[in-house]
Amino acid sequence: MFGGYRCFNLFQVYAMASLALCECQVTMDVECNQNVSMKCVAITDNKHRSITWYKLHNRTGIIKRSDNKNPERYDYHRPAWFGDNDSLVLARVRPEDAGVYECLIRANIGQTNRKSEVILNVTLVCEAQTTMTATVEKFQNVTQRNPRYHTDVLDLVSMCHTDVSTIWTSCGFLIMGLVKIALSIISIKVVGKIKKSYSQRNQPW
Numbered sequence: 116m117f118g119g120y121r122c123f124n125l126f127q128v129y130a131m132a133s134l135a136l137c138e139c140q141v142t143m144d145v146e147c148n149q150n151v152s153m154k155c156v157a158i159t160d161n162k163h164r165s166i167t168w169y170k171l172h173n174r175t176g177i178i179k180r181s182d183n184k185n186p187e188r189y190d191y192h193r194p195a196w197f198g199d200n201d202s203l204v205l206a207r208v209r210p211e212d213a214g215v216y217e218c219l220i221r222a223n224i225g226q227t228n229r230k231s232e233v234i235l236n237v238t239l240v241c242e243a244q245t246t247m248t249a250t251v252e253k254f255q256n257v258t259q260r261n262p263r264y265h266t267d268v269l270d271l272v273s274m275c276h277t278d279v280s281t282i283w284t285s286c287g288f289l290i291m292g293l294v295k296i297a298l299s300i301i302s303i304k305v306v307g308k309i310k311k312s313y314s315q316r317n318q319p320w
Contacts, residue, residue, distance in 0.1 A: 147241035155218035157231035171215040
């Protein structure tokens, strides 16, 4: 009596092989308001069907690219785009951006799917930059429609931030100077009154 055999066709073998996943994980510690580029270490070559970035909070889709075509954006709450080597770029991260991000590589038939994770930690202390908020949001909307401009926009935002810091520093020195002048004037008046009072007391009646 012959033993039983189970046969698989070639497509089934390829399908089962493509379901396997290679995993790895990296951690990034960044400052609040820092521009972040999260590398997808699962990418080993350009031979894959698609690459998708998720945030692992209810597995929220962020952005996807299939067959080197234009990126497809999901309904994510903030602008994001692909950087070098399909890294995920987020501008001026905030504490609410912290979490685990997943890069999923869907391989061609017969190859292995791969994924990697990035644990993003953002400092909780953020500088108040009310003046910059509207400008940043405006440029983020521009980069969302035109991803190729994101480098120039980030440079401009950084330059504006430097200018704002310089202005506040100059204002601080100016205020300190005005306070010193005011104190000097008050001191002169007080000394004058003391001298006048002393002179009146020493006058003969």
